Each structure stands twice: as structure tokens, then as C-alpha cells.
Amino acid sequence: MLTGRSPSPPSSDRVRPDVAVVGAGPIGLAIAWRCAARGLRVVVHDPAPGSGASAVAAGMLSPVAEAYFGERQLTGLLLASAARWPAFAAELAETTGVEIGYRTEGTLMVGLTGDDLAEARRLWAYQQGLGLPVTPLRPSELRDREPALAPRVRGGALAPTDHQVDPRLLVPALRTAAQRAGAVLVPQPVRFLSDVDAPVTVVAAGCGAAALTGLPVRPVKGQILRLRAPDGVAPGFRHVIRGYADGEHVYLVPRADGEVVLGATVEERSDTTVTAGAVQRLLRAGVDLLPELAEYDLVEAVAGLRPGTPDNAPILGPLPDRPYVLAATGHHRHGIVLTPITADLIADLVFGGVPDPLLAPFRADRFGGAAAVAASGGPEPTLEGDLWS
Numbered sequence: 001m002l003t004g005r006s007p008s009p010p011s012s013d014r015v016r017p018d019v020a021v022v023g024a025g026p027i028g029l030a031i032a033w034r035c036a037a038r039g040l041r042v043v044v045h046d047p048a049p050g051s052g053a054s055a056v057a058a059g060m061l062s063p064v065a066e067a068y069f070g071e072r073q074l075t076g077l078l079l080a081s082a083a084r085w086p087a088f089a090a091e092l093a094e095t096t097g098v099e100i101g102y103r104t105e106g107t108l109m110v111g112l113t114g115d116d117l118a119e120a121r122r123l124w125a126y127q128q129g130l131g132l133p134v135t136p137l138r139p140s141e142l143r144d145r146e147p148a149l150a151p152r153v154r155g156g157a158l159a160p161t162d163h164q165v166d167p168r169l170l171v172p173a174l175r176t177a178a179q180r181a182g183a184v185l186v187p188q189p190v191r192f193l194s195d196v197d198a199p200v201t202v203v204a205a206g207c208g209a210a211a212l213t214g215l216p217v218r219p220v221k222g223q224i225l226r227l228r229a230p231d232g233v234a235p236g237f238r239h240v241i242r243g244y245a246d247g248e249h250v251y252l253v254p255r256a257d258g259e260v261v262l263g264a265t266v267e268e269r270s271d272t273t274v275t276a277g278a279v280q281r282l283l284r285a286g287v288d289l290l291p292e293l294a295e296y297d298l299v300e301a302v303a304g305l306r307p308g309t310p311d312n313a314p315i316l317g318p319l320p321d322r323p324y325v326l327a328a329t330g331h332h333r334h335g336i337v338l339t340p341i342t343a344d345l346i347a348d349l350v351f352g353g354v355p356d357p358l359l360a361p362f363r364a365d366r367f368g369g370a371a372a373v374a375a376s377g378g379p380e381p382t383l384e385g386d387l388w389s
């Protein structure tokens with residue numbers, strides 16, 4: 001096992017953990033589960049488990065649709081984690097008896113206008129060039145799959161391996177799994193890492209990691225809506241739909257219980273207010289793509305803070321000057337899809353003491369001087385209110 005400070009005397013063995021995890025979001029809880037399942041004594045510190053970004057997240061598992069230009073290493077990690085999701089979901093369901101809304105119908109990517117389609121096709125060509133499964137569909141083929149799509153939709157493509165899960169079911173299930181494996185939850189915040197008494201500390205505090213470690217993790221605000229099909233029926237579509245609509249980028253995630261998640265803004269801000277303009281833009285784009293949404297109930301408008309990093313990729317592994325403090329943060333738009341692989345790689349590191357080569361591109365020391373800039377003032381600003389995941 002990776003081991004830092006000297007073991008405590010036998011009299012305190014009952015209370016002193018082998019590993020302390022700071023943060024009980026999906027990342028911290030999954031790491032706690034994996035570590036406890038290996039027989040390690042685990043304590044998880046969080047005053048409000050599951051109250052971070054995961055509380056609002058859509059739950060798309062979209063390594064293909066979110067394979068963006070210039071992010072090849074991140075795409076590799078996303079694909080590797082998505083490949084672990086079927087077994088991860090099955091194990092979680094078996095361990096807890098809880099269904100987490102894991103669905104495999106796939107993702108449709110669509111363009112409303114000719115310009116939207118041209119923009120989308122540039123990305124699909126890039127994704128196909130990486131060898132990813134993206135199948136262009138004619139409008140008639142699109143409507144065969146999803147008749148509820150607006151007749152104006154000009155074209156689309158299918159990413160059959162991009163799935164979804166419900167984060168509001170996932171996080172409580174992970175908490176149950178971690179606790180059943182023996183992890184102990186301490187409902188208090190950690191103000192300083194020096195307050196934590198454990199040989200190894202894992203910082204999985206989402207946006208809270210910056211204050212604890214000085215790592216360049218910044219809040220990236222996302223406003224998101226939840227609608228509900230009338231009369232308790234399931235939504236009139238089955239795929240996750242990611243659409244370009246008159247220049248706006250939105251996604252629609254249908255749940256079996258009638259809920260539809262419609263998101264999301266991407267804003268370089270740290271507040272969680274919901275603005276009328278964002279709600280208007282999301283609804284307009286959503287209804288343009290799927291007109292029946294206009295008849296749905298609007299049940300929630302909320303904002304969350306993604307833990308962003310300068311290169312949009314997570315920070316995984318030891319702090320540069322503190323080998324027994326492991327970062328597992330900065331998952332930005334991808335923390336749900338990256339939950340299984342993060343948990344496995346960090347638990348392997350804690351248990352075996354040797355970093356998996358997969359961790360190499362995501363080391364905490366990769367930012368160099370850029371880290372200080374980002375930590376103090378954030379990265380280059382993007383357009384406030386830009387819509388996407």
C-alpha cells in the first residue's frame with residue numbers, strides 16, 4: 001500500500017483510517033467503495049454528500065459525442081471509462097439492489113439548420129477519423145428512430161455506444177456501496193489537509209479541491225432544466241439527443257419515469273443563480289428540436305459548478321510535493337462517465353503504490369507555470385452563456 005505518515009499506535013487503530021477521502025461526490029464515493037472493498041479502512045469527509053456538480057448533472061456517458069478537437073488524451077480516458085460502465089453499473093446494482101437508470105439506447109446528434117448541420121459534420125468527420133462509431137443518418141432514418149424530432153431537423157448521426165445514467169440515483173447507490181464495504185462517512189468539511197489524520201489522503205472535493213491543494217481547478221457554471229412528460233408517461237423519445245439549433249448547442253436526456261433533462265450552459269462564473277435568458281435559450285433550442293417539449297411541465301431550473309481545469313482533463317495522482325496526497329478532481333464535464341476508471345486507478349494506486357501508465361497524461365504537475373495563472377485568475381474566458389454540456 002502507498003503509505004505516508006507513520007502508522008498510529010495500536011490503541012488508536014479503531015479510529016485511524018488507512019485512507020481519508022475528502023469529498024463524497026461520485027468520484028470520492030466510488031474511490032471509497034473501491035478502497036474499502038480491498039479491505040482498507042476508509043473515512044470520507046463531506047458535510048453535504050452528493051451536493052456538488054453531480055446533484056444537477058445530466059448523466060450522459062458520451063465519449064464519442066464529446067470527442068472534441070485537441071483533446072485526444074482525454075478522449076482515450078473517456079472511452080476507457082465508458083467501456084467499464086456496463087460492469088460497473090451491474091456490480092453497483094448487485095451490491096446495493098438499487099437501479100441507477102443506466103440506459104443503452106445510444107445518442108443521436110442532430111443539426112436543425114443547414115449551418116448547424118455543417119458545423120456538426122465537421123465534428124463527426126473528426127470523430128470518424130479517430131475510428132469512433134458515428135453513423136450518419138438521412139432525415140428519414142432519423143425520424144424512423146425518433147418520430148418526435150421536428151420536421152425542420154436537417155440531418156444527424158448516431159453514436160450507438162454513448163449511453164446514460166441518472167446521477168441522482170448513482171450517487172446514493174455509491175454511498176450505500178461504500179458504507180456497506182466499511183467506509184465511514186464524517187459529515188464535516190475539511191478546511192486544511194493538515195487536519196486529516198491518515199497515511200494517505202485523496203482529495204476528491206470537486207471545485208473545493210482548489211482551496212485545499214492550490215491546483216488549478218475552477219468553477220464552470222452550468223444551468224440546466226428538468227421537464228416532465230404530462231400524465232406520468234415516458235418521454236416521447238428514447239435516445240439521448242444532442243442538437244445544434246440555430247447555433248445553440250443543447251442536449252435532451254430522457255428518463256424512464258417521464259423526466260427530460262435539458263442542458264446546459266457553460267459559463268466562466270462561480271455563482272449558481274438561474275437566469276431568465278439561459279432558461280429562454282435552452283427552452284427555445286429544445287422545443288425547436290422536439291416540439292412536444294412545449295407541452296411538458298417545467299419542474300426545475302438549477303445551476304451547478306463543474307470542476308474545470310486548464311486543459312479540460314482531470315487531475316489524477318500525487319501532488320507534486322506531497323506523494324501521499326492524491327488528487328482526483330478536475331473532471332469538468334465528464335465526472336460521471338469518468339467515475340469507474342477514476343475509482344479503479346486511484347484505488348489501485350493507493351493499494352499497490354504504483355501508478356498505472358494510464359494516469360501519466362493526467363498528473364498534477366503537468367500545468368507548470370500555467371497552474372499558478374489559472375489558480376489565481378482562471379483560464380482564457382469563454383463566451384458567457386455558451387450552451388453545451
Ligand SMILES: Cc1cc2nc3c(=O)[nH]c(=O)nc-3n(C[C@H](O)[C@H](O)[C@H](O)COP(=O)(O)OP(=O)(O)OC[C@H]3O[C@@H](n4cnc5c(N)ncnc54)[C@H](O)[C@@H]3O)c2cc1C
Nearest residue numbers: 023025027052053054059060190206208222334335336337
Ligand atoms: C449542468 C451540468 C451537467 C453535467 N452533465 C454531465 C454529464 O452529462 N456527464 C458527465 O460525465 N458529467 C457531467 N457533469 C459533470 C459532473 O457533474 C462532474 O464532473 C462531477 O460531478 C464531478 O464529481 P466530483 O465528485 O469530483 O465533484 P462533485 O460532484 O462536485 O462533488 C464534490 C463533493 O465534495 C464536497 N466538498 C467540497 N469541498 C469539500 C471540503 N473542503 N471538505 C469536504 N467535502 C468537500 C462537496 O460537498 C461535494 O459533495 C455535469 C455538470 C454540470 C454542472
